[in-house]
Amino acid sequence: MIFYQYFGTPKGGWSTRYYEFTRRWVERGHQVTVVTSPYYKSDIKAEGFIRKMNIEGVDLIVINSPDSNKDNFFTRAFNAIRFATVAIYYGLALPADCIISSSGPITTALPGLVAKFIKNKLLVFEVRDLWPRGGIELGKLKNPFFIKLALRFEKMVYKNSDLVVACSPGMEEGVLKVQPNAKTLIISNSADLELFQSGAKHGRMLSSAQPDLPLFIYAGSLGYMDECAQILDGLHALQRKDYRFIFIGDGAEKQKLMAMTKEYDLEKQVSFLGLIPKTEVVNWFSKATASFVTFKNIPVLHTNSPNKLFDSFAAGVPVIQSTKGWIADLVKEYDCGFNVDPEEPKSFASAMSQLIEDPILASRMGQNARELAKLKFDRSVLSNKFIEEIESLN
Numbered sequence: 001m002i003f004y005q006y007f008g009t010p011k012g013g014w015s016t017r018y019y020e021f022t023r024r025w026v027e028r029g030h031q032v033t034v035v036t037s038p039y040y041k042s043d044i045k046a047e048g049f050i051r052k053m054n055i056e057g058v059d060l061i062v063i064n065s066p067d068s069n070k071d072n073f074f075t076r077a078f079n080a081i082r083f084a085t086v087a088i089y090y091g092l093a094l095p096a097d098c099i100i101s102s103s104g105p106i107t108t109a110l111p112g113l114v115a116k117f118i119k120n121k122l123l124v125f126e127v128r129d130l131w132p133r134g135g136i137e138l139g140k141l142k143n144p145f146f147i148k149l150a151l152r153f154e155k156m157v158y159k160n161s162d163l164v165v166a167c168s169p170g171m172e173e174g175v176l177k178v179q180p181n182a183k184t185l186i187i188s189n190s191a192d193l194e195l196f197q198s199g200a201k202h203g204r205m206l207s208s209a210q211p212d213l214p215l216f217i218y219a220g221s222l223g224y225m226d227e228c229a230q231i232l233d234g235l236h237a238l239q240r241k242d243y244r245f246i247f248i249g250d251g252a253e254k255q256k257l258m259a260m261t262k263e264y265d266l267e268k269q270v271s272f273l274g275l276i277p278k279t280e281v282v283n284w285f286s287k288a289t290a291s292f293v294t295f296k297n298i299p300v301l302h303t304n305s306p307n308k309l310f311d312s313f314a315a316g317v318p319v320i321q322s323t324k325g326w327i328a329d330l331v332k333e334y335d336c337g338f339n340v341d342p343e344e345p346k347s348f349a350s351a352m353s354q355l356i357e358d359p360i361l362a363s364r365m366g367q368n369a370r371e372l373a374k375l376k377f378d379r380s381v382l383s384n385k386f387i388e389e390i391e392s393l394n
Helices: 017-027 073-093 106-119 133-137 144-160 169-178 193-197 229-238 254-263 278-285 299-303 307-315 326-334 345-357 359-376 379-393
Strands: 033-036 050-055 058-063 098-102 122-127 163-166 184-186 215-219 244-248 270-274 290-293 319-321 337-339
Touching: 017 058, 017 379, 033 073, 058 073, 073 106, 098 106, 098 379, 106 122, 106 144, 122 144, 122 169, 122 379, 133 299, 144 169, 163 169, 163 379, 169 184, 169 299, 184 379, 193 278, 193 307, 215 278, 215 307, 229 254, 229 345, 244 278, 254 270, 278 307, 290 307, 290 345, 299 326, 307 319, 307 359, 319 326, 319 345, 326 337, 326 359, 337 345, 345 359
Parallel strands: 033 058, 098 122, 122 163, 163 184, 215 244, 215 290, 244 270, 290 319, 319 337
Antiparallel strands: 050 058
């Protein structure tokens, strides 16, 4: 049984990690139930307070406690706690040999812990982001009492998990700093090689993208943590107009970014598509010269394992990225894009100019990205590695 609030399929505009993993685990012979909730970027919707459905052999229980990064902190916290409270019932009532609780938020650990303590179930906790460290560094969690409480809860979760799955080396390091004796496994987000191999066979045509001009894209959340303003500052510093830029996605910062586009007189170069199905995202990647990955310049976000990065690798598209952790090391080692300074717009402009002026360079970096996806991030390989480790716990 898996407690994960953000389950989605390629029909939506969100991560398909657990859709891809669980359907493979079903094919392997496992019975899988996912307890989830509607996320505004996902295609999974609720009908009534509880909805039950089956997707490719995976049983889904949808609790109508929705989440959106456009909501304020208290609304999101309330919905997360409500989800975890209702999920406790399913953790106790339904048969399961193993419970996987996947954050964020970390409250998904609650039903897993209850099932472990009362029913003696195996507990696997997946760290998709380091919390409460993220909340503290972002200034979302300020009250000293709640910080202390959150840190104690985090330690309790790691201590009582039979396995802690981290989505990046930096996240694993963060886990081990809190609980040095934790049994850990790194399963990063992954590259859907099969989906992106199909390229422009999916989705709508790109008639509006001016195919004679180099196309750059950002495909992901337009939220506070992502700080896509870095990109627009870079475009403002570029001092050339012979390109197109497409933002794919939605989030709390979208209106701010649209205002910046107007302020910088970039409306002819920059377009906002909003949320589109993953199958259409594939189409845009198939035409892209490069894609962008950005986050706020704070330490915890340099540990991220963003889906947009692995989509770019799977599509064979170079990345221009502004984090300073393991992703920067990867891009440098495999020569699959550019590492840029989040506080220096000219570094963004320089990377774009080099790719615009040197298509051979762009092609080589794209080929390197695709080879890296095959070598390290094949979704089928990582799915098997994940489930084999869980099977070894029994």
